[in-house]
């Protein structure tokens with residue numbers, strides 16, 4: 001019997017609960033990293049839109065393996081107890097001048113990962129344009145703070161604007177592509193833009 005969309009969502013949620021992650025989104029990063037090898041032990045990683053903290057915890061446990069640093073920035077606090085010792089938590093708008101100055105102090109970064117998303121309204125035009133704005137801001141952050149040969153992952157809601165962001169990334173990285181992890185809900189219009197090896 002085919003697995004329904006909701007069953008699939010539930011199985012990821014249950015697995016996240018069993019493995020101690022606050023959100024099922026961790027399995028998107030797992031797949032992105034297993035297929036693209038973005039982060040290594042010892043790296044300094046910036047996680048933009050990090051709360052509640054699944055991606056941050058996965059990077060700590062599985063990717064830098066306790067060696068390196070994760071700067072986790074979100075409008076809201078992380079829901080990790082305890083916050084791992086490799087994590088520097090910064091609460092605020094990642095694109096404000098004040099927070100960007102803090103991020104610069106902690107960088108440069110070998111990898112920037114962004115799962116940042118706007119509060120959704122249900123209006124796809126509004127939601128995609130807000131998501132595109134966030135994605136553009138993350139690209140600017142990467143231009144400022146990503147180390148040479150660094151990697152970048154950005155979530156974006158597909159509404160047409162992803163092509164312009166990808167075009168900018170093709171000028172910044174040796175390889176840039178769009179990728180949809182299997183762990184994304186079937187009805188989700190999110191996609192991830194991946195830049196590998198900053199020139």
Ligand SMILES: C[S@@+](CC[C@H](N)C(=O)[O-])C[C@H]1O[C@@H](n2cnc3c(N)ncnc32)[C@H](O)[C@@H]1O
Nearest residue numbers: 049051052053054055074075093094115116117
């Ligand atoms: C889907 S959640 C991220 C989930 C996270 N990757 C995890 O695995 O736990 C999206 C997050 O983006 C954050 N966000 C949106 N705009 C932001 C901004 N300007 N600065 C920092 N965080 C932002 C939201 O507060 C929200 O927590």
